Amino acid sequence: MGSMVQSVDWLAIAPPTVTAVVALAILVADLFLPEGRKPLLGWIAMAGLVLAGLSLLPLLDGDRSTFCLTGTDAGDACSYTADHFTLVIQLLVLGGALLTALLSVGAIADFKLPAGEFWFLLLSSAAGAALLPASRDLATLVVALEVASLPAFALVGLRRGDRRSSEAALKFFLSSVTATAVTLLGVSFVYAATGTLHLTQVADGLTHVDPRLAVLAKAGVALTLVGFAFKTAAAPFHFWVPDTYVGAPLPIAAYLSVIGKAVGFTGLILVTVVAFPSYSAVWAPALAVLAALTMTAGNAAALRQRPDRRHSAVRLLAWSSVGQAGYLLVPIAAAGYADDPSRAIGSTVAYALMYAAVNLGAFAVAALVARTSPAHRIADYRGLYARHPLAALALGFFLLCLAGLPPGIIGLFAKVTVFSVAVDAGLGWLAVVMAVNVVIALYYYLQWTAVLFRGAEEPGQPGQPGEPEKRGRRVPAPLTVAITLAAVLGVALSGAPQLVLRFASQALL
Numbered sequence: 001m002g003s004m005v006q007s008v009d010w011l012a013i014a015p016p017t018v019t020a021v022v023a024l025a026i027l028v029a030d031l032f033l034p035e036g037r038k039p040l041l042g043w044i045a046m047a048g049l050v051l052a053g054l055s056l057l058p059l060l061d062g063d064r065s066t067f068c069l070t071g072t073d074a075g076d077a078c079s080y081t082a083d084h085f086t087l088v089i090q091l092l093v094l095g096g097a098l099l100t101a102l103l104s105v106g107a108i109a110d111f112k113l114p115a116g117e118f119w120f121l122l123l124s125s126a127a128g129a130a131l132l133p134a135s136r137d138l139a140t141l142v143v144a145l146e147v148a149s150l151p152a153f154a155l156v157g158l159r160r161g162d163r164r165s166s167e168a169a170l171k172f173f174l175s176s177v178t179a180t181a182v183t184l185l186g187v188s189f190v191y192a193a194t195g196t197l198h199l200t201q202v203a204d205g206l207t208h209v210d211p212r213l214a215v216l217a218k219a220g221v222a223l224t225l226v227g228f229a230f231k232t233a234a235a236p237f238h239f240w241v242p243d244t245y246v247g248a249p250l251p252i253a254a255y256l257s258v259i260g261k262a263v264g265f266t267g268l269i270l271v272t273v274v275a276f277p278s279y280s281a282v283w284a285p286a287l288a289v290l291a292a293l294t295m296t297a298g299n300a301a302a303l304r305q306r307p308d309r310r311h312s313a314v315r316l317l318a319w320s321s322v323g324q325a326g327y328l329l330v331p332i333a334a335a336g337y338a339d340d341p342s343r344a345i346g347s348t349v350a351y352a353l354m355y356a357a358v359n360l361g362a363f364a365v366a367a368l369v370a371r372t373s374p375a376h377r378i379a380d381y382r383g384l385y386a387r388h389p390l391a392a393l394a395l396g397f398f399l400l401c402l403a404g405l406p407p408g409i410i411g412l413f414a415k416v417t418v419f420s421v422a423v424d425a426g427l428g429w430l431a432v433v434m435a436v437n438v439v440i441a442l443y444y445y446l447q448w449t450a451v452l453f454r455g456a457e458e459p460g461q462p463g464q465p466g467e468p469e470k471r472g473r474r475v476p477a478p479l480t481v482a483i484t485l486a487a488v489l490g491v492a493l494s495g496a497p498q499l500v501l502r503f504a505s506q507a508l509l
Contacts, residue, residue: 009066012082014055015090016130019097022048023123030116038115042105045119049098049126056087056094065136069198077198079137084506088349089133089266092356096258097126099360102482103251103367110371111249113158121151121158122255129259133266137197138187138224138275141267142180145231148263149176152256156248168247175240179230186223190275193217199275207278221279222286224271231264234329235293238322242301245318246311250370253314254363257321258356265328265352272332273341284336288430291333295326295437302444307378307451313366314376316444317359320402323441324355330418330434334425344421346505351414353500354493358401358411361486365395368479378448383456388475392452394487401490403445404438410490413497 010017025048026041033040059082067079101122108115128147135141153176157169191197193213194205209217230237245253272283302319305312331348335341366376368391373380385392401408404415415438422431493500 009064011055011058012064012066013080013134014059015052015094016127016134018052018055019048019094019123019130020127022051023120023127026116026123027120030120033116039105039109041115041119042101042108045123046098046101048123049094049101052130053091053094053098056090059087077137077196077201079140079198080134081136082134085269085345085349086134088353088504089262090130092262092353093126093129093133093259096255096262096356096360097122097129099364099482099485100251100255100259102478102485103254103360103364104249105478106371106476107249107251107367111159113249118155118158121155125149125151125155125255126259129263132263133270135270136199136274138190138199138202138271139197141270142183142187142227145183145227145263145267146180148259149180149231152252152260155252155255156244158252159249162247164247165249166247168244171240172244175237176230179227179237182223183227186220186226189216189220190224191220193220199270202275203277206276218279218282221276221282224276225268225283225286228264228268228271229290232261232268232329233264233294233322233325234290235297235322235326238294238297238325241322242315242318245321246314246376250314250363250367253318254360254367257317257363258359261321261325261328262352262356265332265348268329268332269335269345269348273335273345277341280336284333287329287333287336288427291326291329292430292433293326294329295323295434298322298324298326299437299440299444303440305378305444307447309377311376312378313369313381313448316378316448317362317366320441320444321359323437324359324402326437327415327418327434328352328355330427330430331421333430334421334427337425337427338421343505344425346501347414347417347421349504350501351418353504354401354410354414357486357489357493358398358408361483361490362395362398362402364479364482364486365391365398368475368483371475378451381448381451382454384452386456391475391483394483396449396452397487397490399445399449401494403442405442405446407494408490409494410497410500413494413501417501 026044063083065078065081069077108118125148128144132144135144153169153173156172157166159165190202193209193216194202196202196205206217233241276283298319302316305316328348328351331344335344338344369380370376397408401411404411419431
């Protein structure tokens with residue numbers, strides 16, 4: 001039979017490995033650096049993320065796999081594959097983590113967070129998130145999902161002594177652990193029915209399951225999806241989102257809204273399209289219903305946010321991200337009905353790239369406003385154009401992208417692409433539900449955009465940054481860079497949206 005495992009392709013596994021090694025280096029450096037030098041750790045973290053991003057470049061020329069079975073009947077079963085799909089998602093994860101790091105530099109000082117622990121946890125989570133798209137067996141998938149999630153619980157609860165932060169972390173942790181337990185049960189059922197964990201072999205195994213194990217296999221497929229549905233914040237697994245986002249430091253809420261989602265969707269795509277294609281009759285209708293429920297629940301709750309309530313801005317972004325998760329689920333459901341799932345998956349990846357850039361941008365402007373108005377109310381954005389004209393224009397642009405209105409062409413393009421995929425797959429009813437939800441979302445996105453350009457209320461009113469010492473506060477350079485990067489990305493993508501789709505559609509070919 002020969003050797004069972006081949007040598008490791010270090011170049012293929014470089015992106016998650018570099019991120020993890022830098023995380024460990026930060027943890028060690030934190031022990032020796034005096035308090036005054038701790039900000040240095042943030043720059044090491046950012047350099048590490050840039051280095052991990054650059055390690056994607058040598059992988060662009062072709063697919064590379066490692067940790068493969070080399071037995072006679074193993075076929076092409078590998079545990080780690082760096083193909084186009086993997087690289088696109090790793091780019092999204094590492095880019096998103098870098099923008100989060102830029103937002104975090106100011107937050108660490110403002111909230112007096114322990115710097116070493118913060119950067120170690122952030123990079124550990126990013127390493128898990130970068131490993132996930134390359135995972136091609138169910139065991140590695142679940143491990144990557146947990147490596148991405150466990151540091152995130154700690155990051156949410158890092159504001160010591162803050163009751164809201166601790167409650168958010170506990171809620172996130174308990175609900176996530178339950179979802180993981182259900183997923184593991186599902187994976188064990190699938191393994192019992194097929195005798196393998198490698199996704200391609202599972203796909204083969206499920207086509208001729210022993211009739212006595214058919215129910216076990218179906219239950220396994222359904223339960224495996226639950227954990228990923230939880231990570232994507234799909235209804236009814238979305239209840240942890242608003243409280244977690246409000247309790248977490250703002251950069252971490254931004255990180256969860258983008259990277260957390262990318263992780264969930266990537267896992268969902270891999271298990272449905274690669275491992276369970278023969279069971280599309282089970283998962284495709286289930287995901288279509290989940291998509292409709294999720295977008296409706298998210299948009300309906302976002303609509304109910306009152307501008308003068310504390311934390312209404314973060315809650316609105318949290319509920320809007322649940323609504324956006326519904327749109328992202330549509331093409332995955334459509335892939336179950338389509339002859340060529342790669343186009344459907346391409347449109348999910350394209351939408352995720354658009355959403356990542358503009359949502360991180362919106363959170364970056366929220367972090368800027370929160371420096372003077374810690375209550376996080378939508379009313380605090382009133383007159384932002386008068387105080388920070390460029391930040392107000394950027395936020396207006398991000399909100400229009402999320403709404404899918406010009407000049408946010410990339411948002412409009414992404415929505416139209418998802419819409420056409422649903423119609424082509426014969427999911428007309430889902431396209432109608434999506435159209436209604438897009439109209440509902442227009443209302444609250446436009447309402448917030450309008451607030452930015454209204455005249456500011458008289459100084460001295462609570463929550464209104466009118467006092468001279470507050471006006472004089474400088475905007476930290478990393479925050480400015482984060483807003484600028486997100487805005488440039490959004491404008492560039494709006495200029496050539498078809499490039500994103502072409503880039504994403506190559507992903508699973």
